[in-house]
Amino acid sequence: MKNTYFLSLILCILSFNAFAHLGEINGTVFDNATKQPLKGATVILSGTGKATVTNELGQYQFSGLTVASFKLEISHIGFKTQILTVAVLEDQTTFVKTYMDVSRIELSEVVVSSGRAHDQQLISSLDIKLRPINNSQEILRMVPGLFIGQHAGGGKAEQIFLRGFDLDHGTDIRLTVDGMPVNMVSHAHGQGYADLHFVIPELVQGVDFKKGPYQADKGNFTTAGWVDFRTRTALDKSMFKLEAGQFDTYRAMAAIDLLGEKLKEKNQSAYIASEYSYTNSYFDNPQNFKRLNIFGKYHGHISKNTNVNFTASTFWSKWNHSGQIPDRAVESGMIDFFGSIDPSEGGETSRTNVNAEFVTVTPKQHVIKNQFFYSNYNFELYSNFTFFKEDTINGDQIRQKEKRNLFGYNGSFSSFYTLGKTKITSTFGLNYRQDITHNTELSHTKDRSVTLERKMYGNINEINVGAYVDELVQFSDRFSMNAGVRIDFFNNRYEDLLNNPVELKKADDYTISPKLNFYYTFNPQLQLYLNTGKGFHSNDTRVVVAQAGKQILPAAYGSDLGIIFKPFPKLLINAAAWYLWLDQEFVYVGDEGVVEPSGQSRREGIDLSVRYQLTRTLFADVDFNATKPRAIGQPEGQSYLPLAPIITTMGGLTLQGKKGFSGSLRYRYVGDRPANEDNSIVARGYFVTDGQLNYTRQKYTLGLSIQNILNTRWKETQFATESRLKGEKEPIEEIHFTPGTPFSAKLSLTYFF
Template sequence: MKLRKLLATLALGLVAVQVAFAHLGNIAGIVYDQSTHLPLRNVSVQLTGVGKLALTDERGQFRFTNLVTAPYKLEFSHVGFQNQLVTATVGEDQTTFVKVHLISAPIELSQVQVSATRAHDQQLISSLDIKLRPITNSQEILRSVPGLFIGQHAGGGKAEQIFLRGFDLDHGTDIRLTVDGMPVNMVSHAHGQGYADLHFVIPELVEGVDFKKGPYTTDKGNLATAGWVDFRTRTALDKSFAKLEAGQYASYRAVAGINLLGQAGRTKNQSAYMASEYSATNSYFDNPQHFKRLNVLGKYHGHLGANTNLTLTASTFWSQWNHSGQIPDRAVASGVTDWFGSIDPTEGGETSRTNGNAQLVTVTPKNHVIKHQFFYSNYNFELYSNFTFFLKDTVNGDQIRQKEHRNLFGYNGSYSTQTNIGKTSWTTTLGAQYRQDITHGTELSHTKNRVETLNRIQLGNVNEINAALYADELVQLTSRFTMNAGLRVDYFRSQYEDLLAIPTSTTKRATQAIVSPKLNLYYTLNPRVQVYLNTGKGFHSNDARVVTAQNGTLRRTGEILPGAYGSDLGIIFKPFPKLLINAAAWYLWMQQEFVYVGDEGVVEPSGRSRRQGLDLSVRYQLTKSLYADVDLNTANPRSLDASEGQNYLPLAPTFTSTGGLSLQTRYGLSGSLRYRYMADRPANEDNTIVAKGYFVTDMQVNYAKRAYTIGLSVQNLLNTRWKETQFATESRLKGEAAPVDEIHFTPGTPFFARLSLTYFW
């Protein structure tokens, strides 16, 4: 009897399930950019009246499942494109496929939606900024990250000094930079750990900037402590173009991009283009900089099959320059040199980089995503600097040469799958990464007049391996709550061959591994408010020459791979359609800090540190054509291993702000008026020497027609006298009896105007 009742209950249950699901179907589709015929990611797809929302992935695809048989209206919206409404009818046990091409349109902030779908990687601020403030020069590439400041102190040839979240990051020590997933930072570099030279990127080719502050992203490993930035170059050119620029100080620049396949390629979902840039300037210094830069890039995107895309990128870059170096305050005050002068006019350098990057993306019939990336770089660097003048050698001076030749190659791979169980969506990603840096002749030498080598201080070869595995789980538990948890394991093998060792060269090694967990929570109250908590551990590796100094006896993780523990508590808020606010309170504890040592002109590791602060970003559409933005960033950086009053972190910013107005009219007129402000900050550990702050404004005006664009850009519109980079350095000028410890600086750009003409076809 009991068995019959049980069987009857099961039968009724099966009937109920069949009735409930008998008339369900799916809608899937892909969204393209009409001008390039390439997929668009992060397009908002909404089922009108149903309350379901999806975002297209990087392949432009979206999918709605378990829909009752009926006609539906789908609304497509994306910043910088016209909204589009499409009707689709769902059939029983069928998947209705929709293909949509979006047309470019003026930006409407009301199109930006705060979504629980893929909350972990939506880039609301960056997607707005890159469209409202197109990148027009190499410096603006990095400034597109809210709160990130840069300083150039080598006439435009050397990598910029970077500041973010209470860090003086030197040239990239605690920020991970990539271009199309290919690493930019150079570990164990001749000039400094993590050296990141982005000048091989042609600004006009930057399509998007993805970033995240803090160590919270599982697939980002070494150096991603203050944050990471990935610059995405254009997959295709909608038009070929040629651009000429001319400005003050004998400044000239020519850029061209040629669409190689044209309309024939678009019909086959293929694209290929070549682009090149050449720039030259004497700059605003008293001693002409004779700066030259050449960039060449080629890119192909196509289909190897119905489910596999291939993207190939090859580029080469070369630059050569003289620079005036840092000058001490006393030299200007006494008249030894003027504001734009130099103490050692023979400083300068030369660098080059050639890259190959292959990216393969496969989507299986079951919607599993497999990614492979292989990259290679051949890199050369030679730099002459003089930080202390005649402090060590009162006769010949203290000029140094830093030089290296490097081969860098590696692999990034991942496998992702998405599973839906009821209203819960699980996205699982497993990844593997490998990177190897092999240098030849990494050198530090004492030189004279950039010609004579007086003494070789260091000379050796670096061979460094970083291999990693990671697992990442993104779970949308409800329509409002999303959780992301990840774990990565990194293994390092550092090797250094000392070519100056007596009687023969010696090779030393050190190995270490580190585990980095991540946990991120997102709660979307409604389409206007989302709160989030990011937590995670990151790390930066130390220079191979440091960790192998004791022949591998530095076994503690903190000495080889010091960890960083961070958390962000934030909110994304749209109080009304044309106002977007992003605010966060953050904290970062570091196991080991890097501090600038002025008398050596290098960066060395020291003790533990703590930083905490607030970030605020506001984007507001004032009218149909006028947009306003402001970023406010505070930080309280301190050393934890020094006494009160002696625990300041030199050059770490404490308050910064950027903002401005952007204009985009339908009549071809566009432009921007922008400011950046950095407050005074300590230049040494006891704050007795202060690096003075600055407030600088820039302007840009463009007038565009179908076939051409005329532009005027002005840096430092108000001709403010400011110090772009500053260091507390002990130095001795020629003839001085004793050294002096004070601010040494590189002057910032004075009023600098440039005209440009771009022709399209």
């Protein structure tokens, strides 16, 4: 017994002495060009097997280190890797500041991380560095496998396709900018309508995305996936850009640094940017498209451990468009391929945003985030899809119009702690969003000036409150698990102004969405993952009150089994097999003002993304996606999902040059797909190539971009629609389409100062 006592005493003394000689490293990583903290840098403590990733303030920490000299290897995509020797002293914290310089991208430096496997964004980080965004459509195309189609001349939000979904304008994909929601609930045109044209392309610094409903902090619309566009915190240099191209296309953009280098050293920055665009486009009916954007951003510290990002922006756009045209009108010679049936279609929209983000990292490495946002939004759209089907005299033109105030809050608290060798990050979050619309309208009109009949007219008040818990558990340097659950509550109010007296309709509902994900990292070249989760998209308030709150939050259950693989230092592969099941719902059809049932469906497929560095400056990439989308419970041959893509691929070559020549040659392909439930009408696929060439010097960049290099005649959007042309006795159902751009060249000059 005495021997046991003395042995325990000796062990305690030895343990105490061991801990008495331990120290730690606290570091911060900065972008040397902007002097701003660099989030997401990988920091490896050589020879120990320890690695971590910098947080929101560019900070990292290693504790429990013996007294010795250590080598730190710090890397980030697009920055020169730094190796530092750091001495750890007894009972002391060694503080390290590191400034990283921009450098050529080397795929060999990309590390498959185990530290934050759930959050790593290897493909998106590579693409945004290699393929800078040069126009608003390229913003969405940064997501592998995501296709877009414009069917209103550039002013309307793009139609989106991803993972066997025709997402309309955003129904099943969550889009945000700096965390601020883009999707509009209960929109006059369609649920989830997401117009990204208020983003100035040159200001996009990063694109984070994930396919599927697998993250607890992402709520409404996260079924096919989510995308968050991050704008620049600071400018490397002020710039002025001029563009001119075919079809009377002109654009001017300026971005000016307001504070200068001295305040950057103090981790403060501010800039203002603006763009103006004009084009008549390639349609026979001149588009007379105009767009104005103004954007400002401030970054600074309100305390030692708290930074703030404050942005304000305003956007306005007005245009004419040619609309969708039927095959028979072109084949008969009634109109040209770029012609129109109703030349009075068009629209006008505007959006003003205020967004404030506060991030605090406590001395114990807890992270507190608070975000407040507000948008004032206006929308007016004139369309004619069926021509003279319903009204053989005046035509079937409709007006969709609304005025909206959107405001909300996102907050979270994350804490990090260890249990033995297990590292745990716990996050608790709260989301609040309220949309108030005034005079949301669907009306039958003529010539964009005469109102013939109001079909829907009312005010909407919709509240979404969400709360979530998320646990990221790293059991070892190889194996980690993420488990989370969120609950969303919806309160819907619709004031029907067509009723006399005015009628107020109400409904409420909630949904619970669990998530469970596993990651196993064999080494810095190979990682396997399994993602599972439940997501949802909300339905239009006009559906919710009509259904008394029933079947208005359709569940989506998904799973991904994937691999991230670097078989060679300059080759990166991401592949996944996935499955997604959607519950039955009722849908509000914004073009008709009616509620229609939509049955259960399933989608399954394979995604493949490959990035390969051919030479020091030449990179190749390809994304391939195969999907089988089907309606459940329908007879054989009647279960096709209209317009759902089956085979898509995109890719290209990118030449990277810091000074001198750079550019890209890219393609995108969509295979034939069913346009109706029995596949009797087919939406034809297309193959289109685009190119860009830049010449850069210290003070300026000259650019040439070409869309549709081969001058392919293609249909950008297609629908199986029943319509009647002037003089036809009966309506006819066939493909109606919007033509894609022909060969189109544009020159640009960017001056840096």
